Amino acid sequence: MDNILQVENLRKVYGNLEALKGVSFEVKKGEIFALIGPNGAGKTTTLRIVATLLTPSDGKVTFMGKDLRKNPDFVRENISYLPEEAGAYKNMKGIDYLKFMATFYANNQMELEEFLNRAKEISGLEDRLKDKVGTYSKGMTRKLLLARALMTKPTLAILDEPTSGLDVINALEIREIIRAYVKEGTSVLLSSHNMLEIEFLSDRVALIDKGKILEIGRPEELKEKHNVKNLEEVFRRVVQ
Template identity: 40%
Template sequence: MTLLKVENLKKSFKDVNAVNDITFQVNKGEIFGLLGPNGAGKSTTISIISTLLNPTKGKVFYRGEDIFKNPKAIQEKMGVVPQEIALYPTLKGYENLKFWGNLYGLKGNNLKKRIDEVADIVGLKDKLKTKVENYSGGMKRRLNIAAALLHEPEILIMDEPTVGIDPQSRNHILDTVLELNKKGMTIIYTSHYMEEVELLCTRISIMDKGQVIALGTKDELVNIIKGHKKIELTFDNIPPNLLDKLKIIEEVEEVDSKDNIIILTMKNGDMAFKDILDKVMGTESSILSIDIKKPSLEAVFLHLTGRALRD
């Protein structure tokens, strides 16, 4: 079932097209990833979906309804974890959650119960009496998530939730995302960290310069560069004429060498592996290592844009 649908969305700031005619849909119960470098248009897209910004052009539908005709319909069902920390540093953790809970219309025992539940989810139950200014960066991020969960949203938007935090808090947040999704929550997750998106997301939209340049499951995206598996062979000494012998193997697309390493780009690495070994074993040099590099989302982004994701 389609929960959220973005159609031909565009947002311009004077002469800059921050979001340029993008279309995608988010299905109920999935983790949908928006992957791209800083400045790709991810946060602007999220701000429009959250009804914080009006689009220059295009529409967003939530359960089939135009969100800008009835913003409250989606606001009541959405939790947003912004990229910037949205907490009051001089208030305690509990007081922050109480403040946000009141804004969501929660009161009394129901609010207390939800504060206990969300604090437990993010692992901060024993830190609620501490002022937020004394929290670590990771703890602030986790409290930010707790605040967005108080009203039990149907869809959770997380905008770069692990930026600038310690590995332990990062792992806790990633585990929390997976656990929330396992319980049925639909999540839109934006990041420029390739490994996070690969770990978490059911489907992925790769954004660059305000546009969606690829969309699909991880396997579907990697299939874009299906024939770009690489095999790296490290020798004590590269044998004479070996490069020429490897070039004639049908499934070898490209042969490069650097120092004592031969790099093969394959059409089908599995089929050609025996032929490669036969050519190598017919020489007097020794192989020190063989490294098979399968296509990744990083390679897909490089293939589509000509640069690495974090350049």
């Protein structure tokens, strides 16, 4: 399986704070790769660098064989990024928001319609797409945003806490959507504090703390290595 993303010795310094201290990992084609760690561990900084929103202090990111620093536009054309605190325009109807976002990626009207139809299917919001986003529940808004992130069938989707704050049913539906799109060829770089979600979704997991990767492996491998029953216990042992 070829690597779609290669992160090598990534460092990020903010003044006297070294947020990333040589982070290295790869994401394979058709894989869901998760970064987990406590608050302030460096997860979101890493995701933002890969999404070209932050510039690394040192290290290298290679996406589809191209250097991220030298080819930022190519990277942006082939990835999507869903931040934890993402929002949609509350005064727009759901369908109008999706149309507006699709115009940034579509090269022609046919492609725009293709993106829009896919977004409708992903969101599952049906007639509620005719209503203003401000009337949506948190779960509905998150489905709309996930539809925006996946409608172009990106090569890599970067998802930061995709089910944060959602109830069990909405969280399960979003996880199923993510899994379905991976089967269609999209790779995923995921961050979440929900260890059950990580176990359900991820092919491989990296545990990060204080800007360093401490462990990488399949969930089952990590549980077996540490002789525990779930990733929460792996997390606690490794971080402590």
